Amino acid sequence: xxxxxxxxxxxxxxxxxxxVEELFDxxxxxxxxxxGGQRTERGVVSAASYEARKFGVHSAMPLRTxxxxxxxxxxxxxxxxxxLEYSEKVYQVLTSFSxxxxxxxxxxxxxxxxxxERLHGPILCAAHGLHHKIKSETQLNCSIGIGTSRLIAKVSxxxxxxxxxxxxxxxxxxxxLAPLDVRDIPGVGKVTEQSLSALxxxxxxxxxxxxxxxxxEHFGKWGLALAGKARGEDAGGWFDNAVGENTEAKSISHxxxxxxxxxxxxxxxxxxxxxxxxxGRRLREHGLHARTIQLKLRYKDFTTTTRAHSLPAPTQxxxxxxxxxxxxxxxxxxxxxxxxxLGVHASxxxxxxxxxxxxxxxxxxxxxxxxxxxxxxxxxxxxxxVSLATGMKGGFREKTHENPAGLPGxxxxx
DNA sequence: TCTGGGGTCCTAGGACCC
DNA sequence: TCTGGGGTCCTAGGACCC
Numbered sequence: 001x002x003x004x005x006x007x008x009x010x011x012x013x014x015x016x017x018x019x020v021e022e023l024f025d026x027x028x029x030x031x032x033x034x035x036g037g038q039r040t041e042r043g044v045v046s047a048a049s050y051e052a053r054k055f056g057v058h059s060a061m062p063l064r065t066x067x068x069x070x071x072x073x074x075x076x077x078x079x080x081x082x083x084l085e086y087s088e089k090v091y092q093v094l095t096s097f098s099x100x101x102x103x104x105x106x107x108x109x110x111x112x113x114x115x116x117e118r119l120h121g122p123i124l125c126a127a128h129g130l131h132h133k134i135k136s137e138t139q140l141n142c143s144i145g146i147g148t149s150r151l152i153a154k155v156s157x158x159x160x161x162x163x164x165x166x167x168x169x170x171x172x173x174x175x176x177l178a179p180l181d182v183r184d185i186p187g188v189g190k191v192t193e194q195s196l197s198a199l200x201x202x203x204x205x206x207x208x209x210x211x212x213x214x215x216x217e218h219f220g221k222w223g224l225a226l227a228g229k230a231r232g233e234d235a236g237g238w239f240d241n242a243v244g245e246n247t248e249a250k251s252i253s254h255x256x257x258x259x260x261x262x263x264x265x266x267x268x269x270x271x272x273x274x275x276x277x278x279x280g281r282r283l284r285e286h287g288l289h290a291r292t293i294q295l296k297l298r299y300k301d302f303t304t305t306t307r308a309h310s311l312p313a314p315t316q317x318x319x320x321x322x323x324x325x326x327x328x329x330x331x332x333x334x335x336x337x338x339x340x341x342l343g344v345h346a347s348x349x350x351x352x353x354x355x356x357x358x359x360x361x362x363x364x365x366x367x368x369x370x371x372x373x374x375x376x377x378x379x380x381x382x383x384x385x386v387s388l389a390t391g392m393k394g395g396f397r398e399k400t401h402e403n404p405a406g407l408p409g410x411x412x413x414x
Numbered sequence: 415t416c417t418g419g420g421g422t423c424c425t426a427g428g429a430c431c432c
Numbered sequence: 433t434c435t436g437g438g439g440t441c442c443t444a445g446g447a448c449c450c
Contacts, residue, residue: 016450036418043418046450059450065415105421105450187423189448221424222447237423247422255419292442302417308443341418348442 005170007123007146008243009111010153011094011130014141014162016107017047020086021076023139032057032073039067039075042259046078050162083107089138097130100244108157110150112243127165148173149234150243154186173232178205185229187237195219204230248349249286253294254278255343261300263338272325273318275344280318281375288349289314293321295328296343304341307332314350318371321346 013019017035022028028049034057036046045066048057055070066073087106094101097120100112113126120126127144134142145157146167155177160166168176182188182196182204199218201207207215208230215223221236228235241247254275262268272295283290294308307328315321325344333339 042416046418060418062415062417065417068415107450187448191447249421250423251421253420257418294443304445306444310442343419 004114005148007113007116008148008150008153009098009113009127009130010145010147010150010157011090011109011111011134012143012145012154012157012161013090013107014143015047015049016086016140017078017083018049019140020082021079023086024079024082028074028076032070033076034063034066034070034073035076035078037063037075037077039063039073042257048073086138086140090134090140090142093130093134093137096133097126100242102243102245110153110243113146124165124167127167131165147232149232150239151186151229151234152176152232155180155184158184168232174208174230177230177232178203178208180204182207185226186239187229188226192219192222249288250349251345251347252279252282252286252288252290253296253343253345254282255296255341257298257341258339261338261340263336268329268333268339268342269326271342272329272344273322275342276322276325277318279344279346280316280321280371281378283316283346284371284375288346289316289352290321290346291315291348291350292346293324293328294343294345294347295325295332296341296345297329297333297339298341298343299334300338300340302340305332306343306345308345310348314348314352317368 018028018033021033021035030051031049032052032055033049034045034052035048036059037043041063043063045057045059045061045063047059048066052066052070052073055073057066057070057073063075067075083106087103090107091101091103091109094109094111098111098113098116101109102111103109113120113123116126117123120129123146127146131142131144134140141163143157143160143163144165145153145155145160146165147153147156148168148170152168152173156166156168177185180203182201183193185204188196195218196202196207201210207226210227212224212227215227217223219226225236234240238247256271256275258271291314292308292310294306296304296306298304309324309328311320311324321344
């Protein structure tokens with residue numbers, strides 16, 4: 001017997017960051033708004049209002065380019081805490097419709113609505129109900145795509161934008177996809193588009209005409225997945241997971257791009273310390289221990305290298321992370337090379353720290369306690385209030401505007 | 415145009431073991 | 433002493449997504 005047909009919803013918030021900013025500042029409504037930073041900053045657009053998009057502004061575009069295309073746009077810094085707060089509100093509404101909810105990112109989610117007709121009525125009624133409830137509970141617009149797979153739901157929600165609902169009736173998947181650009185398939189980016197174009201494949205319908213074996217020869221495993229996607233299947237990779245199948249984090253990282261490139265070792269190592277602290281903190285928050293620590297280095301000319309080292313035992317300590325990352329930096333830095341970006345990445349998560357000698361254990365325990373205390377201080381007084389001594393070397397810490405002297409948190413407590 | 419920050423997944427080569 | 437194949441781990445890089 002074939003598996004029962006699934007009903008998947010993909011809920012995608014419309015211009016999410018911009019819409020949230022509008023709730024905090026209604027004067028932004030209807031204007032050309034760019035979220036992500038100021039017009040002269042290094043950085044890219046996180047989100048653009050529909051008004052700004054009319055001028056060609058889109059996400060991932062350099063802010064400076066956006067400013068040229070749309071000089072009258074209002075540039076707004078992003079507020080992650082606000083978006084998380086509203087993301088949580090959306091999640092609460094979604095869970096009232098189905099127990100199988102999976103946030104795919106901060107502003108989109110999949111719902112498995114299979115077999116909920118008795119509860120919510122016909123599919124389209126349920127979708128309208130959800131659409132309405134999200135609007136009334138969060139004041140935000142969303143679009144909903146409905147299909148028999150994640151892929152169909154995702155593609156149809158994109159076509160439903162803004163503030164629409166689109167249902168692809170079971171059995172019509174290939175027909176729906178055929179006229180669409182291959183770029184509309186999630187996972188097909190610039191590079192794949194170019195390779196496909198060289199074979200004369202431009203639309204999903206072109207793709208569907210080729211044999212699976214032909215696509216596999218040209219693109220390997222990915223080609224096989226593509227063949228399935230052209231038919232509307234969740235072929236291969238993450239898309240194959242059941243909705244709500246909890247996927248634990250596989251890596252944690254932080255990176256920083258300087259406003260001006262630097263070759264100042266003290267400054268660089270101080271940044272690495274700060275990034276190590278941020279990574280360590282999140283490991284402890286999530287109760288994770290990482291075995292592999294990776295450094296990312298980007299130079300002025302944008303050439304980027306990564307260097308990793310796997311430890312004999314997993315860690316969640318700032319000092320151990322920093323030690324590794326600093327060693328990797330000293331070994332691999334092109335002397336005098338102007339650094340644009342630094343990154344610290346932790347992966348290969350394992351249970352605890354395993355067996356080790358008792359003396360070491362005592363030292364580690366004291367570190368754990370000190371770090372837990374530091375975490376609590378940061379919660380109370382802000383990220384800049386506490387730092388390990390090494391982080392202070394060079395007397396320079398960025399983003400400490402609240403604490404320009406770079407002093408520990410006493411001041412805040414006074 | 416001058417290119418963020420947080421992730422996931424895939425490939426490919428070399429080391430090492432059986 | 434010449435030679436094989438498979439499996440797994442590690443590392444580096446790249447495509448892609450929001």
